Structures are given as structure tokens and as C-alpha cells.
Amino acid sequence: MSTETTTEATIKTKRQELIELSQVAKMRQESDCEGMSINEILIDEFYTDEVNTVFHTFWDWKYKGYKVKKGEKAFLIWGRKRSSKKEAETETNTESDEANGYKFFPVCYLFSNNQVEPINNAENN
Template structure:
């Protein structure tokens, strides 16, 4: 399962439990049999640094709404092969996520 799938599944679970809302948009989900279903898109989840990169800051006193194990690609192989011959390796990391209701736009410096 990709990181995007892990995060999307968690967004749906948090929306179902009432911890987060929706974006107000609809998305189409296709199941294993090929059936398409129109559903409300859950609110966005990002890490602290991902929100910062998007120009938002986590509100003072907020705690992560969830933590997930996701995969990070690394190229550290113990062999002394050339760069082009190295196979990517992946490391599992626990990351903390914040919902869009927990962030606010950063103030621009004047």
C-alpha cells in the first residue's frame, strides 16, 4: 500500500468517527470489482512540515490528530555499487498528522 493510500484510508476513518469534516468536494472511489461510488472527500491531513511548506502553521496548543506508519525511500545500501545500480530501499517511519482545522495561514513578514 502506498503512503497516499494509507493517508486516504485514515482520512476516511477519521471522517467516519467525526474527528474531521469534509473538504466540501466529492471524489469517486472504485472498488475491487470496478464499481464507482461518489463520496464526500475527507478533510486534508498533513505533517507539521508539509503544512509549513504549504504556507500554514499549526495552531498553538494543537496535538496531532493521528499518527501513521508510512514509508520513506532511502538509497543507503551497504554494497559499494555505482549509484545507477543501487536499488531503492524503504524505511518505515511513524509520522504525526494534523487536520486542516488545526492550522492557520502564516503571517507574512512586513
């Protein structure tokens, strides 16, 4: 199995795990977490614990002066919905063209406060 195939399989597995976790979060949302998004429920109910309390993307941590520790695995949530159409179909704007477009929710990778260290400390080690 090639590296690319292994990576694709890992991504599909992680995505499927996120889908299953999101289904549970959806049930929680309907029962007692009204007003919260699925991502908020995922973070608050499933990812937050006594050591993982603050979550940001890789670039957010970097902007704040932190580095993700080597080997850390991200927490997954849903990214913003994206829409796309084939370039050839963008000439006309009919309902059939809308049906040919597709919507995709990408995965967003978050790291917790327990998975990062100040950049200055990382350079001194």
C-alpha cells in the first residue's frame, strides 16, 4: 500500500469517525443543547476535559506564539461549507446548473492547550 493510499484511508477513517460523533452530537443538540452548533457540542461535550480546555487551529496557535508539539494528533471538527461547480457550467445560471454543483464540508483540525508549547521554549530544547 502506497503512502498516498494509506493517507487517503486514514482521512476517510477519521472523517467517518467525525460523522458518527456528529450524529451523537446532533441527538444532543435536539434534546438538551439547543442553540449550540454541532462543532460547539463536539468541543464542549467530547473533546474538553481537565487538561484539554482551549482549542485553536495550527495557525491560530502559531499567531499566538505557540508551537504544536511533535507527534500530536488533532481534534477534528467541521469546517465551513464549500460549494463548487465545474468551470464549464458557470456560464449559465439555471436550476440544472445548481443541481450539478456540489456542497462539501471540509474537516477542520484543532489542537488543545495541552498539545502546544511556547515557541521560545521549543527553540531552547
